Amino acid sequence: MGDIPQSHPRRASLLARQRLVDAAxxxxxxxxxxxxxGRGEAFDYLLGERTSDSARLAILEVAARLLAAERPVISVNGNTVVLAGKAAIRIAASLSCPIEVNLYYRTPERIEKLLTGLEEMRAEVASEAPPNDGTQAQWADSVKAIQILGAESDGRIEGLEGPRALCSRIGIEAADTVLVPLEDGDRCEALMALGKQVLVVDLNPLSRTARRATITIVDEVSRALDLLSAALLTNPEPADFDNSANLRAALHVMAESAERL
Amino acid sequence: MGDIPQSHPRRASLLARQRLVDAAxxxxxxxxxxxxxGRGEAFDYLLGERTSDSARLAILEVAARLLAAERPVISVNGNTVVLAGKAAIRIAASLSCPIEVNLYYRTPERIEKLLTGLEEMRAEVASEAPPNDGTQAQWADSVKAIQILGAESDGRIEGLEGPRALCSRIGIEAADTVLVPLEDGDRCEALMALGKQVLVVDLNPLSRTARRATITIVDEVSRALDLLSAALLTNPEPADFDNSANLRAALHVMAESAERL
Incomplete structure (x- = not known):
């Protein structure tokens, strides 16, 4: 993909596509x-490949809920690691919370590769300039202190069968609030049924995940997590949030786009 | 995917997905x-995974143009062969026209595998009951007589560079009318510039291919080609056709769907 010019209007989307192809x-x-x-690409196309105003509000509310949570955790799958792994690490460092690799189609090989990838990204993020008022050494310490879970699978998500139910006991099982981009509908429902706050990123505002989650950020995952990382620094407070209205707003953007020919 | 019940509302889509995964x-x-x-799945989701009225009109017009053409050809890529190869063969048999395997990312290995797959499908279609008034023997003869092109690449699509320009001299190069499902925008434009009628199937009504083609069927390729195969038997006549209005109608269906939460 070296031949995509810097000025190409869809450059970010094409680069993300290539990262996924390489990761596969x-x-x-x-x-x-x-x-x-690919499904996500189509919905993002209808969003104009940019973060809508309603998604920005959802991101701010997710930031507030994560800051207010007692035991937040970030659950990541393969696509999230590939597209937004570093942003997830920055968020975990800001919150001092664990990241858990948790896969719908779980295999030890993929878990291992994704854990290795996250460790490499963590080393890079640790050497970045601090995003807050702290020193570089403090930032590096907070990044290195993140627990990266997923290898152990000593916990269970009640209400699910088989390998989909496996999780980390000190990660998802113990969490009161789960930030889980790109989640499956069944697991989103199971986590909700356990009384957890489920904060998702999903480009399809009609998906079961989008409709059942506590809060749904309808946005591309790398844009959303970059903005979330920044939003955490502003210390927002939780508010009343109408997720149905939020989803309708996203659909309205897409519907207008679909009429714009 | 043996666990998808017959009654599952999205069964066809889930089976198609599995066929693509297996083919990859x-x-x-x-x-x-x-x-x-995946992009196609998202747009089809917005169509309600069924053929719209405007797509039915486009299919009828494509049938009429193919029947009126002097040298029609059906250009197929990997996804078309996997999802709708047999329907393409039935259409070619009805029209006595060639099928050409023509790939944007051309490799001899993939061409060879797709040609082999089409030959196997052709044997199956030849033994089917005839779709028209003829005898089974006549149908089998017309199916076996189809030229399956693509190995030779002795022709060129003027206006394109490199391997993307390669085609069959007696196929796409000689054709006045090309039925080309799931085509790339650059090649659609190049074929149009050569004065050919370009009849496409594309689930994204905003894509360059959809907007530049002579006629665009906005529908899932296997549904579209099954209906096209049936439409050919009704001997429709070419009419005035407003492809922009056709695309707007498709977008309107999607926009209404996007507002239906």
Missing amino acids: AAGLLADSALIAH | AAGLLADSALIAH
């Missing part, structure tokens, strides 16, 4: 991960 | 083919 070739992703990404 | 594993598809399929 490297064995990091489930078979259907590329198809899921 | 078998090396029939380019790296980005699964992503393209």
Whole structure:
């Protein structure tokens, strides 16, 4: 993809596509991960490939809920690691919360590769300039202190069967609030049924995940997590939030786009 | 995917997805083919996964143009072969026209695998009951007589560079009318510039292909080609056709769907 000019209007989307293709070739992703990404591309196309005002409000509310949570955790799958792994690490460092690799189609090989990828990204993020008022050494310490979970699978998500139910006991099982981009509908419902706050990123505002979650950020995952990382620094307070109205606003943007020919 | 019940409302879509995943594993598809399929899934979701009235009109007009053409050809890529190869063969038999395997990302291995797949499908279609008034023997003869092109690449699509320009001299190069499902925008434009009628199937009504083609069927490729195969038997006549109005109608269906939460 070296031939995409810097000025190409869809450059970010094309680069993200190539990262997914490369990651699939490297064995990091489930078979259907590329198809899921393509679905996302289509919805993002209808969003104009930019973050809508309603998504910005949802991001701010998610930031507030994460800051107010007692035991937040960030659950990541393959696509999230590939597209937004560093942003997830920055968020975990700001919150001092764990990241858990948790896969719908769980295999030890993919878990291992994704954990390795996250460790490499963590080393890079640790050497970045601090995003807050602290020193670089403080930032590096907070990044290095993040627990990266997922190998152990000693916990369970009640209400699910088989390998989909596996999780980390000190991660998702113990959490009161789960930030889980690109989640499956069944698991979103199971987490909700356990009384957890489920904060999702999903480009399809009609998906079961989008409709059942506590808060749904309808946006592309790398844009959303970059903005979330920034929003955490502003210390927002939780508010009343109408997720149905939020989803309707996203649909309205897409519907207007679909009429714009 | 043996666990999808017959009654599942999205069964056809889930089975198609599995066929693409299997075909990718078998090396029939380019790296980005699964992503393209995912984009299509999202647009089809907005169509309600059924053929709209405006798509039915477009299919009828495509049938009429193909019947009126002097040298029609059907150009197929990997996704089309996997999802709708048999329907393409039935259409070619009805029209006594060639099918050409023509790939944007051309490799000899994929061409060879797709040609082999089409030959196998042709044998199956030849033994089907005839769709028209003829005898089974006549149908079998017309199916076996189809030229399946693509191995030779002795022709060129003027206006394109490199391997994307390669085609069959007696196929796409000689054709006055090309039925080309799931085509790339650049090649659609190049074929149009050569004065050919370009009849496409594309689920994204805003894509360059959809907007530049002579006629655009905004529908899922297997549904569209099954209906096209049936439409050919009714001997429709070419009419005035406003493709922009056709695309607006498709967008309107999607926009209404996007507002239906």
